[in-house]
Amino acid sequence: MLSVTIDDVALAAGVSIRTVSRVLNESPHVGAETRKTVLETIERLGYSPSTRARALASxxxxxxxxxxxxxxxxxxxxxxxxxxxxxxxxxxxxxxxxxxxxxxxxxxxxxxxxxxxxxxxxxxxxxxxxxxxxxxxxxxxxxxxxxxxxxxxxxxxxxxxxxERGATRALGQHLLELGHRRIAMIEGPAHFRSAQERKAGFLEGIGGSMPEAYRREGDYGFDSGAAAAEALLSLDQPPTAIFAANDIMAAAVAKIARERGVSVPGQLSLAGFDGSDIASMITPALTTIRRxxxxxxxxxxxxxxxxxxxxxxxxxxxxIDLTLVHGKSVGPAMDDPRKNGR
Amino acid sequence: MLSVTIDDVALAAGVSIRTVSRVLNESPHVGAETRKTVLETIERLGYSPSTRARALASxxxxxxxxxxxxxxxxxxxxxxxxxxxxxxxxxxxxxxxxxxxxxxxxxxxxxxxxxxxxxxxxxxxxxxxxxxxxxxxxxxxxxxxxxxxxxxxxxxxxxxxxxERGATRALGQHLLELGHRRIAMIEGPAHFRSAQERKAGFLEGIGGSMPEAYRREGDYGFDSGAAAAEALLSLDQPPTAIFAANDIMAAAVAKIARERGVSVPGQLSLAGFDGSDIASMITPALTTIRRxxxxxxxxxxxxxxxxxxxxxxxxxxxxIDLTLVHGKSVGPAMDDPRKNGR
DNA sequence: CTGAAAGCGCTTACAG
DNA sequence: CTGAAAGCGCTTACAG
Known part of the structure; x- marks a missing residue:
């Protein structure tokens, strides 16, 4: 496919291929004049060195x-x-x-x-x-x-x-400060370290414990987030805040909440993780942790x-410390969510 | 990093490197017995041929x-x-x-x-x-x-x-059949052929023309979709249907519509393009064209x-013909959208 | 069916 | 600062 090789360049420039190679590799041991001639020849011939050959030799x-x-x-x-x-x-x-x-x-x-x-x-x-x-x-x-x-x-x-642990800890504290007491989490797959970290940090942030019914395991996929949201929102005492371990699952929660007439953040505060594009595409824009x-x-x-x-x-x-991005999906806890028609 | 070469294999197997090469390249001209020996030797020595060398030679x-x-x-x-x-x-x-x-x-x-x-x-x-x-x-x-x-x-x-032209034509016809007469489009960048095709097909589908005010150019990005939606929904006679040339811009329309209290598909039918994940993540799920x-x-x-x-x-x-995916964002046109508080 | 030799297009010590 | 020679690890006609 290509015809010009280092030999052609050396011949045309009147130097050895060794010198051409030196110019190519930016060796300091080449005279300014020589370098100029070689570079011009390379340009004129339209030569580009073969990475395959460089690879084998080097x-x-x-x-x-x-x-x-x-x-x-x-x-x-x-x-x-x-x-x-x-x-x-x-x-x-x-x-x-x-x-x-x-x-x-x-x-x-x-x-x-x-x-x-x-x-x-x-x-x-x-x-x-x-x-x-x-x-x-x-x-x-x-x-x-x-x-x-x-x-x-x-x-x-x-x-x-x-x-991730530090960031989710901060998020947990934030929810606590907003008055939330019934806080749920949709976790990532338990065998992922990321999921473990996000969970551990969040638990630390909200004071160390969460009722079993408020902990759901998802797989970081949309459908698993939707299923978890259905389960959580069907509880007798539904959570006033949900942290989903990634934005995709959080988007699923937002969708289910909307279908059930649960307003976000009015009746339900919602946070995600990743700070991905999707966080700003859904309504309300997601509070999330940006990586x-x-x-x-x-x-x-x-x-x-x-x-x-x-x-x-x-x-x-x-x-690397991560930052909490404040969207519009998290607000203060209401006194009693059951009063609001759920 | 690696020591085992084709020479080692040839030596250990008692054949020439040519034969090893033939086995590697699945040449039919190798005796069954020889092939077996060579393959075993390769396995035993943990040999893997260097793609770099193959590349240069071949x-x-x-x-x-x-x-x-x-x-x-x-x-x-x-x-x-x-x-x-x-x-x-x-x-x-x-x-x-x-x-x-x-x-x-x-x-x-x-x-x-x-x-x-x-x-x-x-x-x-x-x-x-x-x-x-x-x-x-x-x-x-x-x-x-x-x-x-x-x-x-x-x-x-x-x-x-x-x-894409055929698919958007079908979409245009579909909107027409649902009774829509005030139909708008958020186009892609005019210098993209894809944008031209999607527009041309859609125009054909809805009968060939669209008022200038109903045509907006976006850049396939979320923000441009949002700006176009704002403009379209602010018109005295807002459209009853909007086709956005990709799902991302359609998601932006959905968001703006919701913020303005315009219900989809009740007051506004909305369609996207691509059939991407995001189409099913937003609410209502987007009617879109799947590639x-x-x-x-x-x-x-x-x-x-x-x-x-x-x-x-x-x-x-x-x-390749594309398929129209029916989400929940497209419905029949209402008689007069102005009656509904816009 | 199998082998000895040349060559792919570079880089690298080693000299000068 | 510059060059002649060997070599990277394979494949490829060409023979036998």
């Missing part, structure tokens, strides 16, 4: 992979935007690698992928980033990896940890690239 | 790229799922390449990317797939490309064209892979 593929298993398009989309941004500005390409969290052989699956594709590094996203066996394997393979998650796994040489996903993804990718270039072998894990 | 990178410029996470997410699915099952990796539709040098940008990365083929997504210069360049480079769009560009050796994005993406990727393998050089462009 041992670097200039490919990094994003390992994911999350059906939430908002979250994945934001993360991908940050990652690809950082990649592009450093001459790397981004390979997308979907995996299955539930696959017991997930670590082997990823190892095989790495051996085959020869990516130079991996960014592992939640919930896959919660599995310690993965960074363990990758480190043994000698391939740098970074993780984004809600908890810190020492196996990763670099991680960005979103302080700065684009920034986190970009930052962690920059660090990975530093590790690949050998600038450093690891980074202290960093914790 | 002229194929086993990489394909997805070229995109669409901030709509739902659309991109669905397309990516279909593409990556097809890639994985054929041993290809997917590289994500974001571009800027508005960049006048977009074709050069993509050409440079291809020369550098050596991807074996590209899948170009809307709206980028509406630019004829791109397939033109790629074909000249000798790199196969496929497009997904709302119109057929002959420059592409293969395209999947969603019949089978995952299936389309997967199908077009399969065809691209066929072209790469040399099975065929091009495909007749295929048109």
């Amino acid at each position: 041992g670097r593929s200039f490919l990094i992979a994003m390992v994911q298993d999350d059906p939430n398009a908002h979250v994945i989309g934001a993360l991908q935007r940050g990652i690809v941004e950082a990649c592009s500005s450093h001459g790397y390409e981004l390979v997308v690698r979907p995996v299955h969290f539930a696959n017991p052989d997930i670590a082997s699956d990823i190892e095989n992928f790495v051996r085959r594709s020869r990516v130079d590094g991996l960014i592992v996203l939640p919930p896959t980033s919660e599995i310690a066996a993965i960074p363990e394997r990758l480190t043994r393979l000698g391939v740098p990896s970074v993780g984004i998650a809600s908890v810190s796994l020492p196996e990763y040489p670099c991680m960005l940890v979103s302080n 700065p996903l684009v920034d986190m993804a970009q930052a962690v990718t920059e660090r990975l690239l530093d590790m690949i270039s050998g600038a450093r072998a690891s980074w202290p894990h960093e914790r | 002229g194929r990178s086993f990489l394909i790229a997805m070229v995109q410029d669409d901030p709509n996470a739902h659309v991109i997410g669905a397309l990516q799922r279909g593409i990556v699915e097809a890639c994985s099952s054929h041993g290809y990796e997917l590289v994500v390449r974001p571009v800027h539709f508005a960049n006048p040098d977009i074709a050069s940008d993509i050409e440079n990317f291809v020369r550098r990365s050596r991807v074996d083929g590209l899948i170009v997504l809307p709206p980028t797939s509406e630019i004829a210069a791109i397939p033109e360049r790629l074909t000249r480079l000798g790199v196969p490309s496929v497009g997904i769009a709302s119109v057929s560009l002959p420059e592409y050796p293969c395209m999947l064209v969603s019949n 089978p994005l995952v299936d389309m993406a997967q199908a077009v990727t399969e065809r691209l892979l066929d072209m790469i393998s040399g099975a065929r050089a091009s495909w007749p462009h295929e048109r």
Whole structure:
């Protein structure tokens, strides 16, 4: 498909391919005059070096992979935007690698992928980033990896940890301060660390306990949120506030509430998690906890690239505090919600 | 990072590397016994061939790229799922390449990317797939490309064209049959072919014309939909039906309508486009036009892979008919909407 | 059915 | 500051 190689450039510029290579790799050991000639020749011939050949010769593929298993398009989309941004500005390409969290052989699956594709590094996203066996394997393979998650796994040489527990704790306190006493939560899947963190923080925030009937487990999907909302709103003593562990489930609660004639935030305060687009698309706009996903993804990718270039072998894990975004779905508790026709 | 090479395998199996290569590439010209020995040796040594080396030697990178410029996470997410699915099952990796539709040098940008990365083929997504210069360049480079769009560009050796005009025509007719006469549309950006198609079809469906005041241009984003809705609902004779050219803008209309106390579908019928998750998340669930994005993406990727393998050089462009999904946001027109307090 | 040799297009110590 | 040679780990005609 292409004809121009480094040999053509060297020939035309009257230098050795070694010198062309040096110019390409921005080696300081090239005379200014020589460099100029080479660059002009490259331009004139329309030469672009083959990454395939560079890869084989240098041992670097200039490919990094994003390992994911999350059906939430908002979250994945934001993360991908940050990652690809950082990649592009450093001459790397981004390979997308979907995996299955539930696959017991997930670590082997990823190892095989790495051996085959020869990516130079991996960014592992939640919930896959919660599995310690993965960074363990990758480190043994000698391939740098970074993780984004809600908890810190020492196996990763670099991680960005979103302080989900702290944020949900603050949310719980906020609801308490608004006078809510009958507070419910729709949790994420119990085997996800993120779900555990969000629950633990929220419980701390509201003072440590919640009746069983007010705790429902969802799967971060819309339908599960709707089912949980139906159950909660059918209780004799329905909650005056519901925290759903992500925006999608919170949107489901909003929908069910509306169908049942329960006004938000008049009769029911509602909060979500993620700060995704959907939070502002529904009515009323959702109070939610914003994760700065684009920034986190970009930052962690920059660090990975530093590790690949050998600038450093690891980074202290960093914790990111999240912010509570006040929408219009949370208000003061009413004295007795039963008076209001529920 | 890895030590085992094809030489090690050949040595251990007592054959030449040529034979190992043949086994790897599933050549039929290998004795059953030999093949078995080689495969066992590969297994025992934990060997996986380097794609980098295969790429250089074979002229194929086993990489394909997805070229995109669409901030709509739902659309991109669905397309990516279909593409990556097809890639994985054929041993290809997917590289994500974001571009800027508005960049006048977009074709050069993509050409440079291809020369550098050596991807074996590209899948170009809307709206980028509406630019004829791109397939033109790629074909000249000798790199196969496929497009997904709302119109057929002959420059592409293969395209999947969603019949957006036909679908919006049907929607227009449907509104007409329900008795609507004051029908408005929030269009997409006028320089997008998809926006033109959706508008043209809809106009055909409602009988060919629409007062200027009932036509608003949006940018497919939420805020532009909200602004258009405000304007439309403030008219002396507000429309009894609004078609927004995508679900996100339709969601914005729903929100504004609710804020203004305009009931949907009681006082206002509302339809969107895309059939994305958000359509079912808002209340009432949106009537929308579903694009089978995952299936389309997967199908077009399969065809691209066929072209790469040399099975065929091009495909007749295929048109995909879309389906109208009946939500709860469209109903019969009322006799006189002004009676209802607007 | 199987092998020895050349080559894909670069980079990398090693010299000069 | 610059060059000749070897090598990265495969595949590919060409023979046998």
